[in-house]
Amino acid sequence: MNTNQIKQENFSKNSVNLRDVQKTDLPEFFTQQSDPAAIFMAAFTTEDPTNVRQFMSHWRKIMKDDSIHIQTILFDGKIAGHIEQFILFGLPSVGYWIGKEFWGKGVTTRALTIFLTQIKTRPLYARVAKDNLGSQRVLEKNEFLKDSEDKGYAQGRGCEVEEFVYKRT
Numbered sequence: 001m002n003t004n005q006i007k008q009e010n011f012s013k014n015s016v017n018l019r020d021v022q023k024t025d026l027p028e029f030f031t032q033q034s035d036p037a038a039i040f041m042a043a044f045t046t047e048d049p050t051n052v053r054q055f056m057s058h059w060r061k062i063m064k065d066d067s068i069h070i071q072t073i074l075f076d077g078k079i080a081g082h083i084e085q086f087i088l089f090g091l092p093s094v095g096y097w098i099g100k101e102f103w104g105k106g107v108t109t110r111a112l113t114i115f116l117t118q119i120k121t122r123p124l125y126a127r128v129a130k131d132n133l134g135s136q137r138v139l140e141k142n143e144f145l146k147d148s149e150d151k152g153y154a155q156g157r158g159c160e161v162e163e164f165v166y167k168r169t
């Protein structure tokens with residue numbers, strides 16, 4: 001069955017599912033991505049994550065880009081966030097963003113496990129601010145290992161931030 005055809009009533013309690021992104025998901029993604037605590041945590045964000053026009057224009061582009069694979073994460077059928085594979089600094093990489101009300105429920109860990117069955121590219125990389133411990137745990141629980149370190153200007157904090165580069169072989 002196509003994941004888009006999963007009906008709301010088919011979701012069991014605490015279920016995590018991935019499906020293709022629908023345009024109607026975008027307002028919820030915007031709310032999730034413009035949360036100040038989440039912006040600080042992620043650190044490496046777009047220039048102004050609170051600008052809805054920039055957000056919509058960015059998403060219109062990436063939804064048409066065949067080199068980017070994005071899925072909506074559903075928790076009990078609700079839009080919990082999104083997960084994507086894209087090229088970052090020339091390397092196939094993963095990223096994810098979950099709405100605050102869904103944090104700490106194991107949603108991202110499980111979403112990444114499912115996503116890794118869809119994305120066969122290896123090695124796969126992820127960049128994480130050194131103080132983003134939740135994201136580091138998500139990666140480590142999915143067999144990503146620390147590969148190197150880097151630092152760069154983080155728009156979400158307005159300063160330089162140190163990060164780990166993780167690798168999944």
Ligand SMILES: CC(C)(COP(=O)(O)OP(=O)(O)OC[C@H]1O[C@@H](n2cnc3c(N)ncnc32)[C@H](O)[C@@H]1OP(=O)(O)O)[C@@H](O)C(=O)NCCC(=O)NCCS
Nearest residue numbers: 038041042097098103104105106107108109133134135137
């Ligand atoms: C980071 C983020 C993805 C974590 O998602 P989540 O669904 O809450 O993560 P999980 O519930 O799967 O938790 C995975 C592990 O991290 C731990 N964890 C989660 N948030 C944590 C935090 N803020 N500090 C420390 N540990 C944390 C959990 O306890 C769990 O560890 P355990 O299994 O050893 O108990 C989520 O907070 C988020 O989207 N933040 C904003 C955007 C962002 O930072 N994206 C990633 C950019 S690299």
